[in-house]
Amino acid sequence: MTAQGDILCSHCSLPVGLRPMERRLNGEACAFCCYGCCIAFQVKSGRHEEWEAAWLLIQLGVGGFLSMNIMMFSLLLYSDAFTGVDAGVLPWIHLLLWIFATPAVVILGGPYLREMWLNGIQGRVTSSALIVLGVAAAYLYSAFAVFEGSTHVYFDTAVMVLMLFTVGRYLEAVGRARAARDLEPLLAAESESATVVDGAVEIRRPVREVSAGMQVRVRPGERIPVDGVVVEGESNTDEAVITGESRQVTKGAGSKVIAGSINIDGPLLIQSSGDGTATRWARICRSVREALGRRSPTQRLADRVVGVSVPLVLALGGLTIVYWAQSMPFDRALLIGLSVLVVACPCAVGLAAPMATSLGIGRLARHGCLVRDPGVLETLARVRLLAFDKTGTLTAGKARLVGVDREEVGIDEVLARAAGLERLSEHGLARAIAAAAAQRDITPLVTRDVRTVPGRGIRGSAEGRPVAAGNGRLMNDLGWPLPPSLVERARSLEASGHSVVYVGWGERVHAVLSLDDSPLPEAQAAIAALRERGLDATLLTGDLAQAAERVAALVGIKDVQAGLSPEAKRLVLDRLRHDHGSVAMVGDGLNDGPVLAAADVGIAVGSATDLARETAALVLPADGLWMLPWIVDVARAVRRTILTNLMWAFGYNLVALTFAAFGLLQPILAAAVMAGSSILVVVNSLRLERLPDPVPALIPEQRSGTKAERTHNGAGISAMAGPAVERS
Amino acid sequence: MIYYLVIFAAGFAGSFHCIGMCGGFACALGRDQRGGGATVLRHLLYNSGRLTTYCFLGGLAGAIGQVICTTQGLTAAPLLNGSLDIAQRILAIVAGLLMIAMALQFFGLLQVFHRLAIGFGGSTFALSLRGLLTARSSAAPLAFGVFNGFLPCPLVYAFAAQAASTAGALPGFLVMASFGLGTFPAMLMMGGVGRILGPVWRRRGVRLAGGFILLLGLITLGRGLLPSDAHIGLAWLGGHPA
Numbered sequence: 001m002t003a004q005g006d007i008l009c010s011h012c013s014l015p016v017g018l019r020p021m022e023r024r025l026n027g028e029a030c031a032f033c034c035y036g037c038c039i040a041f042q043v044k045s046g047r048h049e050e051w052e053a054a055w056l057l058i059q060l061g062v063g064g065f066l067s068m069n070i071m072m073f074s075l076l077l078y079s080d081a082f083t084g085v086d087a088g089v090l091p092w093i094h095l096l097l098w099i100f101a102t103p104a105v106v107i108l109g110g111p112y113l114r115e116m117w118l119n120g121i122q123g124r125v126t127s128s129a130l131i132v133l134g135v136a137a138a139y140l141y142s143a144f145a146v147f148e149g150s151t152h153v154y155f156d157t158a159v160m161v162l163m164l165f166t167v168g169r170y171l172e173a174v175g176r177a178r179a180a181r182d183l184e185p186l187l188a189a190e191s192e193s194a195t196v197v198d199g200a201v202e203i204r205r206p207v208r209e210v211s212a213g214m215q216v217r218v219r220p221g222e223r224i225p226v227d228g229v230v231v232e233g234e235s236n237t238d239e240a241v242i243t244g245e246s247r248q249v250t251k252g253a254g255s256k257v258i259a260g261s262i263n264i265d266g267p268l269l270i271q272s273s274g275d276g277t278a279t280r281w282a283r284i285c286r287s288v289r290e291a292l293g294r295r296s297p298t299q300r301l302a303d304r305v306v307g308v309s310v311p312l313v314l315a316l317g318g319l320t321i322v323y324w325a326q327s328m329p330f331d332r333a334l335l336i337g338l339s340v341l342v343v344a345c346p347c348a349v350g351l352a353a354p355m356a357t358s359l360g361i362g363r364l365a366r367h368g369c370l371v372r373d374p375g376v377l378e379t380l381a382r383v384r385l386l387a388f389d390k391t392g393t394l395t396a397g398k399a400r401l402v403g404v405d406r407e408e409v410g411i412d413e414v415l416a417r418a419a420g421l422e423r424l425s426e427h428g429l430a431r432a433i434a435a436a437a438a439q440r441d442i443t444p445l446v447t448r449d450v451r452t453v454p455g456r457g458i459r460g461s462a463e464g465r466p467v468a469a470g471n472g473r474l475m476n477d478l479g480w481p482l483p484p485s486l487v488e489r490a491r492s493l494e495a496s497g498h499s500v501v502y503v504g505w506g507e508r509v510h511a512v513l514s515l516d517d518s519p520l521p522e523a524q525a526a527i528a529a530l531r532e533r534g535l536d537a538t539l540l541t542g543d544l545a546q547a548a549e550r551v552a553a554l555v556g557i558k559d560v561q562a563g564l565s566p567e568a569k570r571l572v573l574d575r576l577r578h579d580h581g582s583v584a585m586v587g588d589g590l591n592d593g594p595v596l597a598a599a600d601v602g603i604a605v606g607s608a609t610d611l612a613r614e615t616a617a618l619v620l621p622a623d624g625l626w627m628l629p630w631i632v633d634v635a636r637a638v639r640r641t642i643l644t645n646l647m648w649a650f651g652y653n654l655v656a657l658t659f660a661a662f663g664l665l666q667p668i669l670a671a672a673v674m675a676g677s678s679i680l681v682v683v684n685s686l687r688l689e690r691l692p693d694p695v696p697a698l699i700p701e702q703r704s705g706t707k708a709e710r711t712h713n714g715a716g717i718s719a720m721a722g723p724a725v726e727r728s
Numbered sequence: 729m730i731y732y733l734v735i736f737a738a739g740f741a742g743s744f745h746c747i748g749m750c751g752g753f754a755c756a757l758g759r760d761q762r763g764g765g766a767t768v769l770r771h772l773l774y775n776s777g778r779l780t781t782y783c784f785l786g787g788l789a790g791a792i793g794q795v796i797c798t799t800q801g802l803t804a805a806p807l808l809n810g811s812l813d814i815a816q817r818i819l820a821i822v823a824g825l826l827m828i829a830m831a832l833q834f835f836g837l838l839q840v841f842h843r844l845a846i847g848f849g850g851s852t853f854a855l856s857l858r859g860l861l862t863a864r865s866s867a868a869p870l871a872f873g874v875f876n877g878f879l880p881c882p883l884v885y886a887f888a889a890q891a892a893s894t895a896g897a898l899p900g901f902l903v904m905a906s907f908g909l910g911t912f913p914a915m916l917m918m919g920g921v922g923r924i925l926g927p928v929w930r931r932r933g934v935r936l937a938g939g940f941i942l943l944l945g946l947i948t949l950g951r952g953l954l955p956s957d958a959h960i961g962l963a964w965l966g967g968h969p970a
Contacts, residue, residue, distance in 0.1 A: 057871060057875075058865055058867050058868050058871040059871075060871065061777070061867075061868075061870060061871020061872060061873075061874045061875055062867050062870055062871050062874075064781075064871070064874045064875075065777055065780050065870055065871070065873075065874045068780050068781060068783075068784035068874070069780055069784075071784060071787075071788070072780075072783055072784050072787045072901060075787045075788065075790075075791045075897040075901075076787065076897055076898055076901065078791070078897070079790075079791060079794060079896060079897040079898060
């Protein structure tokens, strides 16, 4: 890819392609993908004191003035206002039209001529060549007709074709800018400036110049430019772009803030905790920029079609003129040829994919989902099978207390003693136990002389008696007897992939706690929703079969393949692809990088790795699994839009071309419908804006729902294991 | 001829409405540093840009009206000979109703069109064009006038509807030309007039314009509804010159 591949249009944020229109506006170098974007950008944000910006609008206005005068007189001519007595003025009116048309053609046609020239010297023929040739033919013929004193001139056709195409491109650019609106917050990271507070002075600086320790003031309504800690002020922030959760988060002095989030209602003074370029926001920005710069396969195909079709259309136009010139006057044949050139202009085809794709990317980006390759949305829409990784993807990746088996003691007593010990430890299992106790509102028993025994557990004394929590070896070391029923229970739990912790006090082991990496509360609902959309799910994991199957049963996955090494996962993936067509792999992006890269669509959930090293094409925010069905919806909508766009563009071109070649379409009408076709593609793509948002409101409900289910399942297991078992 | 004089008068009265928005533009256009002559030229260019757009819209509306009428199988009958075909009647009714609706809006009775104009992004468009006013080029006022003519404005819509109902490019063009010329005096003198005329007078002017439009709308509606030999309004106005 060339260096220019990364340049995005200043107006619509689509890639500018190989030959951007470059201009200096507002003192900045801007690149535009098309003439329309250039105009639209200047109307929208150009500071009109600048000569060049105003000049373009003046050109358009003066061109409009001239072409409207031409059109008016032509309308009068067509409605036979100058017949009879007034017939003598006809040559003068023709001359007047010529005088009006000449500057109009120069002013309005100039940009197209330049575009054709720039492409021409590189040996390419683009659609602007069609316009230039058609318009030039109509103009030159008419000028000739004025000399000849002929009754028909076609200055109106020449000028109106140009005017309609210019207006059409302008409207198209306005639509594309709307498409870019969603992406703006993400792309802003590189151009954003921050108000740096240095003593009493406040200076605006580019974010990239902000380094750790600097203080930055953020006014309400502004985007927070750096990661950091609030020093002063209180406000609500919206972190949706980064975390995907669009709810307000209250921040006060000491709270951490994330770059890219919006400061909603209060001024904040923030101490930057890192470089302005090192934030996740800035990384996302770079990644999105890269993605937009790439072309999806559909896009490449459409581009190739456009490239081939232009010379074909030129040939067809020539043939049409030759054919009709045999049976009718040359000027009529020329007009028919002109209609063919104008109507076959493949602008809409080139627009079909990129706009829908960037709308989709922007839509996902607004909820924190990052698309790193534009083609991935189209692929995901076709996928029929999703393979999930277990740990960290379907499960929280953290231990949770799932069961307490005890003998002759109350569950609260067990937890009070265990938590009294474990709350002083940093071990993962210990924290899970302390958290479980806290959740049940159990006050941990005050425990003294607490010591951790490495590799075994933890011990101390409470109420004057020794208390210990740990594995069987700790209990053996202490010489405390293990009741056979508990040993039996622990063994079966361990076999099914649980971690177990014995709890003992008063020279005896009283209970065994079982901990597990439990499925994420949203996993079951997400998989059910995916199944509703006709997607199969399968679980690929390196864990033990029992543990994998339990999780799979809880979340509703039937097909499980456990005990797989990363290489084996890739092999399984290849086999699945052979059976199901394309396969998407969902992982946490930490240790399944190669597998994600090998899948047709790699989806990383809550990836903490550096985006630059990320192998997944689609990155969801942490806890973003619930959005997966919505993402599939978006991907399918994008694909549908691209297909309808292409169908419309090709179908329209074919039908209109036939009409034009048979001489049934006037050139002005042809230009109007052609411009309309592009606008229709834009409008059709903009319908993607109306896709529903993911519904985060459902999540707490779903969470409590699955929690209830889990306790229910837990009760089933405990009934099997006997009356002494209870679940937290 | 009286017909066009009435429209001219309506345009003149309506220009008190123009003072609201377009007048602001005219003021902003201000005077040229190069002297009085240049200032007059500036404003003339601006207004002729505006007029061109109006005339174009009028001619276009008229031509469309004509097309609608002729595709009904009958030639666009000159309005004088009294043989109005169905399509022309329908056109007259639609245009008449539109004009009456606009007139009601001028009396402050109907707010739909105002909201429509805002929804259309008229204000954003105007805002982005404002910059053109400060450009130093002598062509800038002309370009600005052209764009200005396209800004959503109930007056323009009303008369464009009227132009369409005439079912001919030439009469349509003449309707809008008369209207546009009617707005000339006030817009040209804008700087001065705007200050001399207080808001009370402006409101009266707007009411007057509303009255004119209501009258024209009723006549147009009548042309569509009443039997062709009872065209009081047309008789009174002296009819269209064909």
